[in-house]
Amino acid sequence: MIRILLADDEHLIRGAMAALLSLEEDLEVVAHAATGAEALAMARSFRPDVAVIDLQMPDLDGVSVAQTLALELPSCSTMIVTSHGRPGHLKRALAAGVRGFLPKTVSSDVLATVVRTVHKGGRYVDPALAAEAISAGDSPLTPREADVLELALEGAPVDEIARRASLSPGTVRNYLSSAVGKTGTSNRHEAARWARAKGWI
Amino acid sequence: MIRILLADDEHLIRGAMAALLSLEEDLEVVAHAATGAEALAMARSFRPDVAVIDLQMPDLDGVSVAQTLALELPSCSTMIVTSHGRPGHLKRALAAGVRGFLPKTVSSDVLATVVRTVHKGGRYVDPALAAEAISAGDSPLTPREADVLELALEGAPVDEIARRASLSPGTVRNYLSSAVGKTGTSNRHEAARWARAKGWI
DNA sequence: AGAAAGCCATGACAGATGTCATGTCGGCTG
DNA sequence: CAGCCGACATGACATCTGTCATGGCTTTCT
Incomplete structure (x- = not known):
């Protein structure tokens, strides 16, 4: 059973995603969080196997949370889910130790698959986003x-x-x-x- | 059994919301749409009882869809769900004949409740949004x-x-x-x- | 050590922008 | 009908922006 932490500031989405993931036999949502800080607190007490985190949240953004999580809870794989997939975010996320990066436009069964993939130690980045990130190159700005x-x-x-x-x-x-x-x-x-x-x- | 049309451009969210609604005994998601145009087409062929529509979609926005729906399919109640609840949107939506207006921050069981409410001919507007809309007043812009x-x-x-x-x-x-x-x-x-x-x- | 690159600053100048006074035209309303 | 208001326009003025030349200071790489 893979134990999952779900963090998204939109309550409805979080509940819906939980419902979706709970349909899978081998997945279990053990904690919910609506903010970055809450996500960290929940992760510390529930020690989930996988953290599914929304990129944009009221306080800390998903990347910061992932960064802290990677240090404090190496046993927990982090994956980011976002509505606005920008190349720069993907780079920052990977640098922060994120194992999966998905736009919310992916089909719903991909989510469960990717949860399993990152739990097994694998990585998954949305192909379209990866292509964009590569073609965008590095920021030319100082x-x-x-x-x-x-x-x-x-x-x-x-x-x-x-x-x-x-x-x-x-x-x-x-x-x-x-x-x-x-x-x-x-x-x-x-x-x-x-x-x-x-x-x- | 209340038959529902779900329209949201984010595949994952749509799937998740469908999973959530399907948990309810009396609700059934009969059609999915990823764009405004698709939503209209689906509504015409499936004639759902309730249409749950995201406000921002690639082509037509939710309000335009609602407007057309109100004319063509009066038997179908429309409700809008959105991430960015702005006062002006709410006003335009209500003017377009929308029966429910929810931000995605509401808790997930509210959604099912509101679906039933609008299906029975009732209305539901998120209280916080309503307050904002009232305090914002009308647009001063020509x-x-x-x-x-x-x-x-x-x-x-x-x-x-x-x-x-x-x-x-x-x-x-x-x-x-x-x-x-x-x-x-x-x-x-x-x-x-x-x-x-x-x-x- | 020297070169390269980033960081911070100043001054000058052309062009873009914000503001104001003023005027025309058409539609609505009392 | 007269008056008001919104849409549209012009010209003039002060200010703000974008650009360029220039220079000093620090860090990093060779």
Whole structure:
């Protein structure tokens, strides 16, 4: 019997996935969590065999949870399930020791299969996502450029970005300009949207 | 036996919700759809009692589907399930004849209950969402302002917005300016984000 | 040690943007 | 009918942005 921890902030989805997994003879959902912190707490007390974690959650994101889990509970294999599969996320997830990475668009029996695969020590990454990640390559952005772009994402004016990043406005404009150049976009907002689509910020 | 049509672009979620609903004695999922168009086609051939539809789908959104369904298949009650419950969406949905509106954060047994409620001719709107919708009030944006803001959402420069909206650049700037004023934000990008958060564009 | 690359900053300039005053036109309403 | 409002437009102005040149400072690799 494979013991599973389910973490997803959407209660309905979590319940539905639990129902789905429970239909399988050899799978058992032993713990639920609605946030990253809760997932960690649950994992510590229930010590599941496999953790199925949603990428986007209110507090910690799935990758951070996976990272901690890999250190604290090496016996537990982690897999990520997400609605928005971006190349950058996949890379970060694999670097964090995640064994499975699935978009929520996969058919429902794949989930059970992958749970078994990662439990046996295998890995599984959605082929479409893997292809995307490979073709997307690495982020061309320097860390600072990424920081600044992230702040620009909310539409803040340069001065505010400068304050929040503790930089001078001129420097911020330089970073934005260089990010715009690297992304081949025509203004910072497009650049920011582009970077988010790739999962780089 | 209540016959249900399930529409959600995320295969996994759809399967999971189907598993969940099938646990109930009196519910039966008779059709699946991954897109809005598919949902309509399925509804026409299977004539379900209740349609459970995700708000965001690749082609038509849930509200459009509900609208068509209400005209073509009055015997079928429609309910919307969504990850991002914005006040504006709720209003549009109710105007389209939707009988139930739930965020995916509700607990899983609520879903079955609401399916039964709308099937009996009742209505159910998530209380938290309803409160938000009431407090948010109506959109202060004129139709044109909303159009222009929608185009601004992608970070396009004024000239492009003007071309796409068949307006003069000056007029576009006026609309954006007035939208910024109405929303109490400090630039068009914040205004656009704000309008989207409210579900007004 | 020297080169390369990232990080931070300044200043200048053109072009884009936000704001305001002002005006036309058509539809709705009292 | 007169008045109001929304849609559309123009021109002018101040400010914000994007770009470029330039320079200093630190870290890393060779």
